[in-house]
Amino acid sequence: MRVVVACGGTGGHIYPGLAVAGALRERDPAIEILFIGGSGLEASIVPEHGWSFRSVAARQLPRRPSLRVLTAMGAVVAGTVQAACLLRAFRAQAVVATGGYAAAPVGAAAALLRIPIVLQEQNLFPGLTNRVLSHVAARISIPHEDVRRIFPRGVVTGVPIRRGAMGGDCARGLARFGLEAGSFTVLVLGGSQGARSLNAAVLDAAPRLRDPGSVQILHQTGKGQAEEVRARAAEIGTPRYVAVGYIEDVADAYACADLVVCRAGAATLAEVTANGLACVLVPYPFAAAGHQDANAVLLEAHGAAVVLPDRELSGGRIAGVIDTLRGDGARRRGMAEASRTLGRPRAADAVAALVAEVARKEQA
Numbered sequence: 001m002r003v004v005v006a007c008g009g010t011g012g013h014i015y016p017g018l019a020v021a022g023a024l025r026e027r028d029p030a031i032e033i034l035f036i037g038g039s040g041l042e043a044s045i046v047p048e049h050g051w052s053f054r055s056v057a058a059r060q061l062p063r064r065p066s067l068r069v070l071t072a073m074g075a076v077v078a079g080t081v082q083a084a085c086l087l088r089a090f091r092a093q094a095v096v097a098t099g100g101y102a103a104a105p106v107g108a109a110a111a112l113l114r115i116p117i118v119l120q121e122q123n124l125f126p127g128l129t130n131r132v133l134s135h136v137a138a139r140i141s142i143p144h145e146d147v148r149r150i151f152p153r154g155v156v157t158g159v160p161i162r163r164g165a166m167g168g169d170c171a172r173g174l175a176r177f178g179l180e181a182g183s184f185t186v187l188v189l190g191g192s193q194g195a196r197s198l199n200a201a202v203l204d205a206a207p208r209l210r211d212p213g214s215v216q217i218l219h220q221t222g223k224g225q226a227e228e229v230r231a232r233a234a235e236i237g238t239p240r241y242v243a244v245g246y247i248e249d250v251a252d253a254y255a256c257a258d259l260v261v262c263r264a265g266a267a268t269l270a271e272v273t274a275n276g277l278a279c280v281l282v283p284y285p286f287a288a289a290g291h292q293d294a295n296a297v298l299l300e301a302h303g304a305a306v307v308l309p310d311r312e313l314s315g316g317r318i319a320g321v322i323d324t325l326r327g328d329g330a331r332r333r334g335m336a337e338a339s340r341t342l343g344r345p346r347a348a349d350a351v352a353a354l355v356a357e358v359a360r361k362e363q364a
Contacts, residue, residue: 158344
């Protein structure tokens, strides 16, 4: 079986693709998988995980009408031609598209070549690429029943999560990150590229906590921001503050956490809920179609999260919420249980099954 995974742009599109590829390889060790994307994060992340990768022209459409629309459309056309050549040479039997502008030319080429497409949608409000490709997709994976109003043919699978996000060990994590057993541990996740406003607010919150010496913070700052955050934490004199750029195998970090503070990207929330953790969500305010707000509202409605709008973000607000939840173990445990009920740790296997199904039909 030969499968192409089309993904790129952000970690939220890349990591679900990696998770599905891993699940496909577990189903069939002889499978051939090729990733195709643009020149963004995917060009480095995918090869780092040991998968073959090819790049095609791709550019995000501007949100406002301008001459850049023509440039972006030209890139899509060029990328579609390039992708068609790659699909033919690889003899792809199925394409998995996880959304984002980098998947658009690959999906368009697959449709022109009549190669079956499996869409993987992570958000409650699907993006433009998946909305367009949904009309030609063989199967559509969706994260929640609510998405059926947009994709009536959708199969609820949840969002595929990387293998390194599950099965962590607390003791190993404490040793790995230099944390202390018995302290209330807050895990802060700003996403693969970080979140400057969230980073600044958490730094400001740390010394404002009640009895800050009994709280420890493990902060994924985003690549390139760790040194700045460490220096600021040292300047403030914040005790027990561990800043790291990016945590690739994050399962041990989740295993240590009593509470997670993070953005509301679908991939991150899939990991948080699969691990059954209470969370404080600060949705990224400029996410397309406000999809992070929708993701956060869903968790809050189910009692799994407290939501803080980015416009209200401050050290005092975050410190207050952390102190409240730290002091109310019953509420926190209830949030964790609600989170666990939303989690779908086997989502990657469910999507892999859809891919295998359409690929077998293509072989027949």
